Amino acid sequence: MVEVLDVSKRYGRVQALSGVSLTAEKGRVLGLLGQNGAGKTTLLNIITGCLAPSSGSVKLGGKDPLLNPAQAKRALGYMPEHPPLYDEMTVEEYLRFASELKNVPRADIPGHVREIMRSTGLTEMRLRLLSHLSKGYRQRVGLAQALCGNPEVLVFDEPTVGLDPKQITEIRALIKTLSKEHTIIFSSHILPEVRQLCDSVAILHRGELKLFAALGSLGGGSATVHCRIQGEAKKLHPALQHLDDLQSMQALPSSEHGVIAVSLTFGKTAMPEKQVFTLCSAMGTPILRMTRHEDDLEQIFLQAIAE
Amino acid sequence: MKTVFKREFLSFFRTPIGYVFIGVFTALSGVIFYLYNIVELSGELLIFLSQLTLLLMLLSPLLTMRLLSEETRKQSEKLLLSSPVPLPSIILGKFLAAAAVMLIAIALTNVCTVIMMIYGTVFVGEWFVGYLGFTLQAMSFLAIDMFLTCFTVSQASAALLAFAGNLVLWMIDLIADAVPVTAVANILQFLSLYDRYEPFILGQLSFASISFFVAFIALFVIATMRLLDARRFSQGGAV
Numbered sequence: 001m002v003e004v005l006d007v008s009k010r011y012g013r014v015q016a017l018s019g020v021s022l023t024a025e026k027g028r029v030l031g032l033l034g035q036n037g038a039g040k041t042t043l044l045n046i047i048t049g050c051l052a053p054s055s056g057s058v059k060l061g062g063k064d065p066l067l068n069p070a071q072a073k074r075a076l077g078y079m080p081e082h083p084p085l086y087d088e089m090t091v092e093e094y095l096r097f098a099s100e101l102k103n104v105p106r107a108d109i110p111g112h113v114r115e116i117m118r119s120t121g122l123t124e125m126r127l128r129l130l131s132h133l134s135k136g137y138r139q140r141v142g143l144a145q146a147l148c149g150n151p152e153v154l155v156f157d158e159p160t161v162g163l164d165p166k167q168i169t170e171i172r173a174l175i176k177t178l179s180k181e182h183t184i185i186f187s188s189h190i191l192p193e194v195r196q197l198c199d200s201v202a203i204l205h206r207g208e209l210k211l212f213a214a215l216g217s218l219g220g221g222s223a224t225v226h227c228r229i230q231g232e233a234k235k236l237h238p239a240l241q242h243l244d245d246l247q248s249m250q251a252l253p254s255s256e257h258g259v260i261a262v263s264l265t266f267g268k269t270a271m272p273e274k275q276v277f278t279l280c281s282a283m284g285t286p287i288l289r290m291t292r293h294e295d296d297l298e299q300i301f302l303q304a305i306a307e
Numbered sequence: 308m309k310t311v312f313k314r315e316f317l318s319f320f321r322t323p324i325g326y327v328f329i330g331v332f333t334a335l336s337g338v339i340f341y342l343y344n345i346v347e348l349s350g351e352l353l354i355f356l357s358q359l360t361l362l363l364m365l366l367s368p369l370l371t372m373r374l375l376s377e378e379t380r381k382q383s384e385k386l387l388l389s390s391p392v393p394l395p396s397i398i399l400g401k402f403l404a405a406a407a408v409m410l411i412a413i414a415l416t417n418v419c420t421v422i423m424m425i426y427g428t429v430f431v432g433e434w435f436v437g438y439l440g441f442t443l444q445a446m447s448f449l450a451i452d453m454f455l456t457c458f459t460v461s462q463a464s465a466a467l468l469a470f471a472g473n474l475v476l477w478m479i480d481l482i483a484d485a486v487p488v489t490a491v492a493n494i495l496q497f498l499s500l501y502d503r504y505e506p507f508i509l510g511q512l513s514f515a516s517i518s519f520f521v522a523f524i525a526l527f528v529i530a531t532m533r534l535l536d537a538r539r540f541s542q543g544g545a546v
Contacts, residue, residue, distance in 0.1 A: 011541070045385075048385070048388075048389040049388065049389060049539075050384075050385050050388040050389055050539065051539050052539045052540040066539075069391065069393060070391045070393065071391075073389060073390060073391040074391045076389060078385065078386075078389040080382055080385045082381070082382045084381070084382055084383040084384070084385045084386035085381075085383060086314070086318065086383060088318055088321035088322055089314075089318075089321070097310065097314050098386065098390075100310040101310055101311075101386070101387070101390040101391070101392055102390060102391065103391055145386065
């Protein structure tokens, strides 16, 4: 468990963080959202003990990383935005070094490193120099070093930044797998990524915590469906309004004759696509396009950071 | 500390720096040996060692320039700072790695000692005192150079800063002579590495000088630790 208690950090005249308090429960994933310069990296550096807060404190498993660094940091794996790599080392040497730093018993290191390389897809690259790796593999090695010592808490600073779509998918899948056994805090400004991976979300703006909530509780879990249906508005609109758990219906402009466009917002108990499909099928009005928009994290984010 | 030491020591030999340092140090010590001992037909080991100080001044920044500045620039320091290894062990591991490379270079100068032993006489006591003083002086240069490199993230700037520091330290007795205020002159004189090294050149085992060098090394290693620790608490950006 990670507890951040009323943490503030000041750099000269700049208040980088002010009074941030949040917790990351064991076995949960906390996403840290914010624009560039919002204070995400500063907060992560404070959580990991790389920086000291101006006031407030952090507890990793009940231990303060500044007062009890050896005990607190034993439970911690940190992957900064720029993976902390030594280019002259091979992947395997580097992970052995990281394991030694994390006090993994000497006899266990070869097996431990092998297992980490297997789980992060680095086995084939184990003898490559870090300087010869692609951006994606460097990011993976950065993630792999965070896993050394099997820490309970994993902290990732923008783990998918700069990766290609395939690499992003792979890293996200890996984080998803890790989330089963670890407490994970990661920062991002990619909203779908946060939605996909996190149990709770904290939104920072100019050093202030604007929102800290479980992701499921945001926006009441509503879903919006945008449809283009071939048929007459005077028949379709009344029929659509009788769908179960429909919260609102809004007609959208349509340029095609005989085609209507609507935005339907449902509560979280409804099955929007199934209902719309069944209705249109019964009425003989073909659905030309139907897209679902989950409760809009983008809107929530924009509202949270609005002045 | 052992983990950090091992990594740093090996990294000197996985990059050209360790080879360049040892190679250039050995080659130039050979030149000095040729000029001061062979050409002059002198078997004075201590004169040879006293001339090697110039090499320390010039070359020790090569060993320290990337120890800390490179870590800061590439942000690899975060791996160390977020690990359970205490900061003093990290700094000590790095210092000892540079010191080990320096000791290899110093040990290689004993080729000249062997030549002197073949063609003349080298007393064991003279050899011990000379090399003890020279090694302590070398470690002092490394300690202050490592401290000075904390102030920059560029390797070139770090090397330049360290070289300037070495030069000032070596010339400090000359500066002291030029300072009209007696108290200041005395303090500068006290800090002079040249003055502290002089007894060893004369073949004297000076416990005062040994204590000074040990305290000097400890002071700058601890100052490096404190400076880096203070950065974490900094309220005004980079220290």
